[in-house]
Amino acid sequence: MKHVRRRLVLHFGFQWLGVSMFLLVMSLTVLMLAIQYIANEGLRRTFPNGLLDNLVLEVEEKEGSLFLPKVWEERIDQADGWLQMVDSAGHVVYSYGTPEDLKTAYTPGELYRMEETQKLGEYRIFTALDTFESESLYFILGLDDEGGRRLQRWMDSLQGEEGLLGEEALNRLGQELGASGETLHIMGEDGTVIQSVGGSPGAAAYTPLELLGMRMEPGSYPAESSLRTDPESGNVWILQRTREAGTYESKPFLYDVILGLAVLGAGVFLCTLAFSIWHGYRYGRPLLLFIGWLERMGQGVYHEALTEKDRRHVFHRSGKVRRSFRLYREVIEGFEETAARLSAIEQERDRLEKTREEWMTGISHDLRTPLATIQGYGHLLESGGYEWSGTELSEMGRMIRAKSDYMLELVKDFSFAFELKNQSLPLALEPVELGEFVRRVVLRYVNDRTLQQMSFVYEGMERDPVWIAADPKWCRRMLDNLISNAVKHNPPGTVVTVRTGRSGTEALIEIEDNGSGMDAETRRKLFERYYRGTNTEERSDGAGLGMSIARSIVHALQGSIEVHSIVGEGTRILLRFPSVYGASENKTKAPHRQEDAILMR
Incomplete structure (x- = not known):
């Protein structure tokens, strides 16, 4: 019984520990996926600034050289960009995907102009300064600015009086932008759209922070935007084109948290439901087996603990207990042993009852014979029709006493056997x-x-x-x-x-x-x-x-x-x-x- 108790404790203890570990791992997995999702969304919204921040955090040094994990190099390729890292002496100590026309060293003036204009040649750049292993590094992430180059070309060749497009330029750009699905807005200093050329006219005015958002968090807007400022008129030229990956719908952070919790709750519910069904099936079948055996025992069927059908469910053909019933091996063996004992007791009871009936028949005969003798002598003495000599009377008395002693011995044997049986x-x-x-x-x-x-x-x-x-x-x-x-x-x-x-x-x-x-x-x-x-x-x-x-x-x-x-x-x-x-x-x-x-x- 101790082995069964220990096995049950270990079995259910390990089982619940396993379930708890499973739920913990699943929760952590869902949590990591949620964190990754939120991080990716933040990276997409703030791209390319978010990408540059991650590059600053992920850079590593190995054997005196700097390198980035492959996953971040793939991100740079996806953005069709390049990366340079410049040390405190102005030398490029790491580069990835850089065009051939870029320098391998920069003067202080060149670095300052890059930081002020956020441009390097025809490329739009994003910069960050960080200290790595007590050494300052200047990160330069460059992206191809095709939209900016087109805007600059239009501003130089098509711009008319007051920094606006003339009639001919409007018609020409209207055809070009209409075919590509792009839109050009020329915005005044107060945010009002003065001219709109191309596809959808879009907004009639921009809010004070909207342009900054387009610049700093371009992923939060449904269209990719390129911006140029006309230094003479102060107008801002904005070229917008639809993203190939689809528009982005801005969602609040709380919505993402609620969605993640809902997914987690649904997963836990489904896992709990599946475990409950499995648990009921695994431990319900043995209980039904035992209940069936108890019912048969209540009906007096002692010769079999398990029916033939039950035995096929419990045992393999080799005679070993199946895994689903192995926990109750001692209980099943105990049931079979009890069934065998009850069956043997029933057979012994039937045999003893038969023997007792035979004995009652024999003992009735044994008692009837001396009683008949005593009764016969009693009738002879009672009748008074005979005269008996002393010798005859003595013989009758001796016979009656002998038969009485015989019957008394039988009764003593019964009593003695009963005392021995009950150990009294x-x-x-x-x-x-x-x-x-x-x-x-x-x-x-x-x-x-x-x-x-x-x-x-x-x-x-x-x-x-x-x-x-x-x-x-x-x-x-x-x-x-x-x-x-x-x-x-x-x-x-x-x-x-x-x-x-x-x-x-x-x-x-x-x-x-x-x-x-x-x-x-x-x-x-x-x-x-x-x-x-x-x-x-x-x-x-x-x-x-x-x-x-x-x-x-x-x-x-x-x-x-x-x-x-x-x-x-x-x-x-x-x-x-x-x-x-x-x-x-x-x-x-x-x-x-x-x-x-x-x-x-």
């Missing part, structure tokens, strides 16, 4: 010298004139007394039952030999006869209650309790009994008891091996 027999143990005790019992049979047709012999160990702890009254009853059984079931002329001796620390009693012997069935049932043998030709007085009582007394005295018999050759019954030393015995004496050999043959 009081035993007054005392040291008994086995040789003298057994010799006196045998002597009574030798002096019994009614047993002159039988011969009785006693063989003992006079030089080495053997002592046992026994109740003389019940020990005598045990020997009487065994010797009487040999007398009752053997023909006249049989020799009954009783021996005593010692074997090591055991005291031995052997009762042997050279009579009829017993067959295997009789030997097997010899000590069963109510059994009176299978020979229908011999007289079977008694209740069939004598040998059962004898064995019960042997066991009550902590002994054992063995029977050896061959049909036609005789029977030998060997009793073994733990020996003790009497007060008058020399404890240093060794047992005589010759007598031991005789008793153990």
